[in-house]
Amino acid sequence: MYADDVKLYNSSSNCMILSNDITSIHTWSRDWLIPLNMSKCRVLHLGGQNPRNCYYLNGVELSKTNTCSDLGVTITSDLSWSEHVACITRKANKTVYLITKAFGKANVKVIVALYKIYIRPILEFANSIWSPHLVRDNDLLEATQRRVTRLPFGQIRPSYQDRLKLMCLPILSRRRKRGDAITVFRALTDGNSPIRYLFPLNTDGRTRGHAFKLLKEKFRTDVRKYFITNRVFEFWNSLPAHVVSSKNLTEFKIRLDLHQRD
Known part of the structure; x- marks a missing residue:
C-alpha cells in the first residue's frame, strides 16, 4: 500500500x-x-x-x-506557463515524428484524424488553466499544428491558412478561446460546479446584452490579468443572448461555433 x-x-x-x-x-x-x-x-x-x-x-x-507537475500540468514558482508549453510541444512533436514514420505521406483525411486523436489533445489538455498570453508561447504551440498540416503535401504546398481551410482546422488560440467559453458555460449552468464562485455575474440592470454578463474583476498582476476569469471576460460578455442561453452544453457548442464562423 x-x-x-x-x-x-x-x-x-x-x-x-x-x-x-x-x-x-x-x-x-x-x-x-x-x-x-x-x-x-x-x-x-x-x-x-x-x-x-x-x-x-x-x-x-x-x-x-521551482517547478512541479500536477495532473500533467507543469507549475512554476513564478506562475509562468512557458515551461509547460515547452514541455507539451516537445511531447507533441515526438508524436508527430512517430506518425510521420508510421504513416508517411497519408492523405488529408487520415492525417486530420491522427492529429485530432493523438496530437491536439496533448496541446490542449487543461488549457483553461494554463492558456498562454506570450507571443512566443502561442507561436510554439501553433508551430506544431503548422508542422502537422504539411504532412499530406509535398514540397509545393498551399499556405498555412489555406491548409487549415482544406483540413477544416482552426488556429489553436481560437480553440482555446472556445474552451474558455465552454468552461464558463459549464460553471454557470451546473448547479454543483466547484468553480461557480469564480464567475460572479454583473447584476447591474443597466448593462446591455444577455443576462449572464460577468462582473469585471480587479487585478494588479499579469498572473491575475490572464487568469481565465479576466481572460474570458470580454469575449463572454460580447456573445449574443441566444448563444449563452442555450439549454445544454451541446447546443451551446453548436451555437458558439456558428457565431465564431460568422
Missing part, C-alpha cells in the same frame, strides 16, 4: 498551519507503516512576494524546487 502525489498547500501567511499539516501527514504515515520518500518531497513557493519559509519533515528540512 502506498500514497502517491499527495500535496499540501496554504497561504504563506499560514505557514504554521502548513507546518502542522506536514507533521500530521508524517505521523499518519508512520502509524500506518507507509513511510514517506524524503527524496521525492519538495516545497514549491508560488509568487514573487512569497517569503519562502522553510518546512521540515521529521526534523529534516524539505528541499525547494
